Amino acid sequence: MKSTFAIDLEKMSRTANVGIVVLFLLAGAAGHFASFYFHFLTVAFFLLVLLNVYWRHVQTSHALLANFGWLAQLRYIVESIGPELRQYLFASDTEERPFSRVKRAEVYRKAKGLDATAAFGSLLSYDRTELKLRHSFYPVDEDELEPFDVAIGASRQLDTTYHIRHPIMISAMSYGALGQNAVRALARGAKQAGATMNTGEGGHPKYHLMEGCDLIFQMGTAKFGVRTADGRLDEDKLAALAALDAIKMVEIKLSQGAKPGKGGLLPKEKITPEIAELRGVTMGQDVVSPAHHVECVDAESTVAFIGCVQRVSGLPTGIKFCLGRPDEFRALVQEMKRQGTVPDFITVDGGEGGTGAAPVSFLDEIGLPLFEALPLVHRILLDEGIRDRLAIFASGKLISAGKQLQAMSLGADVAYSARGFLLALGCIQALQCNQNTCPVGITTHQPELQRGLDIATKAQRVANYIEALHHDHVELLAAMGSSSARLLSEENVYAPSQGPVSWPVREPS
Template sequence: MTSTFAIDLEKISHTANIAIVVLCGLFGLAGYFVSFYFHFLTVAFFLLVLLNLFWRHGQTSHTLLANFGFLAQIRYLVESIGPEFRQYLFASDTEESPFNRVERAEVYRKAKGIDSTAAFGSLLAFDRTEIKLRHSFYPVDTDQLEPFDVAVGAARGLDTTYHIRRPIMISAMSYGALGENAVRALARGAKLAGALMNTGEGGHPKYHLMEGCDLIFQMGTAKFGVRTEDGRLDESKLAVLAANNQVKMIEIKLSQGAKPGKGGLLPKEKITAEIAELRGVPMGQDVLSPAHHVECVDAASTVEFIGRIQRVSGLPTGIKFCLGRPNEFRTLVQEMERQDTVPDFITVDGGEGGTGAAPKSFMDDLGLPLFEALPVVHRILRDEGVRDRFVVFASGKLISPGKQLKALSFGADVAYSARGFLLALGCIQALQCNRNTCPVGITTHQKQLQTGLDIEDKARRVANYIEALHHDHVELLAALGRSSARLLCEENLYLPVQAPASPLGEEPS
């Protein structure tokens, strides 16, 4: 015989609803006969009784409240603090998303400049579900490695060719998505470490420029900072910006992994007077960028637009996208060849990429993951015989040196990270970037929340993180038996059976 135990919620709530009325009366009597101070409780319970009456009989939008009264309210409360409780008390070290505690802790330690070795063994599953790096019997001595150097613009012989000397860059995050202190700490950290920083699509990069680091100016689909009244390119504004010595490249954002096929979104809560001015938008309403550049409606017009930006800016110019249909990319590359207009770099952003704000379905259901997209892009460029004319940047959860080397083995030349740098700034993954309430003052414009974010201290952490990643990059490269990052290829990867179907790469010739 089986016995079932079920909580009779209706009975409990019935009792609770009567109990608060009884308690209110009892405290009233106690206040009258025993001590006046009981009246504080009388008033509290009286208010609760009134609220309870309203929830049960005066509203119709919440069924649970109407059926169960204040007990349902307790459920709402517990549910709202559930994520924090699970994060602190119950989630295991390898369980959370998008980054688990082990991954976050590695960034924190690197950023603080403290020992980031671990003990006893890996916490990851060695069960044929994970892509691994293949080492060599014959590691290269680290002093024999070629220094990291990727020249962007060299294929076109530009005077403005830029040499990237760090294997990691700060990916696009706008002032708007981020607060002033966060932008300045990142920019100062990039300057300290000699790394490149992308401005994001936030318009004139006032705070990025303030810290003196080298920048990739991003032009989103709304062209904030370089737009005409009707949202088209204002060439004179772009030329002025490109003439700034700190601006080293231009990135034309076609799409991003967290919301491909949708333009940027800055919620109205985060639009201050200054942001409205820098972007040239009104306050008090969400700022939605168009899903595509008005100039780019097919392969031919997109390539023409790239050529125009190259001519106007005179700088290495690239495109950022999240891959959807490989054939569209192939057609785009063929059109580039036809027009003899090749962007100097391509940024491939994985569908797993982060964002300040995006519709959930776009985040969850659109866009190829980075390690699926990179080999496809690499292969198409090789098939078309133009791989040497491009530099490929990659982003999508590349917060650890191992993952960065995997991306390089899949065909990227340089890794980009956005959220890795947020963690270096002290992000606790509160998942509130869209609400102006970031508890660690990063994705908020509230002054009191930003006060705790000390620019100098966090800039040092950003620089430490870049240096630690570079250090590990060198050590891993040596272990893989490669004397240069340029020699990495799919032969360096172990692709488990379940991993994306992708041919094993050949040795570089």
């Protein structure tokens, strides 16, 4: 039995299909008898009639087009602009993903240095799965707070020990995923604010270095910039990079939250002479990013590799991963103790993390969320007695000081943000980072789109955002009655729906 909807649609499409033939004839008659200019319409309707015949009777790949003709085509067009219609007209201020308009607006205001207060009340509904910070009856005075200072490499007494002075750092995003203007604006903003920026896995950080900020050089599984022809570590290249004044630390990326356990491919068509030079790869050949470093096949070889990078670089060196199996992490930590090699920091990236491009199944279905993973990593390091020998960095939608302090309460020492900084640069969440068509010129290499991203203006916004986050960090800490983020613990957060061990599964919104 046909549904009422199907009967209506059939009638509509029959009328529409006959209708364009009638319109074609009417336009032809008007062109003949009234004015020649009507023949423009005659031609347009004639083309539509021809296309309609093609859609209905020739092509076989689209059933809707074959059954309903140009009305179905209209539906495809409306569907294709659905995201924009929803974003601009229909979605409420709190429902867009990954970041609602309310959350994005908070970053935009901070970045523009606008009044960050709001009136009447919170726009968020009370959610029992969300963490809240616990405040104290006895707030401390803001001027009693310890200055933020996390020393990395101090436990190894390195001459190169690095001091992180802001609670937030710019997380890894490579030149490649980002265009050069975006990289330079971020790096200049970091320099202005005295903050630290991760280079991402794009190889030699040419555009980062132009701005003179402190950098964490990231080495992904393809080891761009520091690879031998067969994809192993080229120790000489790493040593040369590590000797640069701006490079303060090295991060070995084992995995990232958006696509843990997934390698990648840089197709030869995308390898320009500049990218080939910066990444240290050959033009005309596809480059494979393996799912893991070729040197790292088990706990023993992974720890040995960390030790090798520490030795070659002479810099504080850490690892980045998204947690999958806590038992594997515990085994890795036990191997660190056995070999006497402990990374100087561990970056825990939540499964909700962002990316330039990843398969949807990986974005949606794999990897522990940050607020699940952090307490596990922190606890295992405590249990195994090495927590005081390294720092934990955390990333995963930590775009406000409140979320950053929640992460610090669950074990992090410093927060990282990637997408928070894209928003500060003016990202409108068009979700096109993988298409080279970013309308605000951030994740694109098209000069005509990058043109709109003015480096000086956006650098100031990045600096404003860092400073506003630091300001909020101080105010919230004071309200929590704590003189330093390093004193925070699970006691400082409140999870309404559960006890002290199982943390909420829902990601922060």
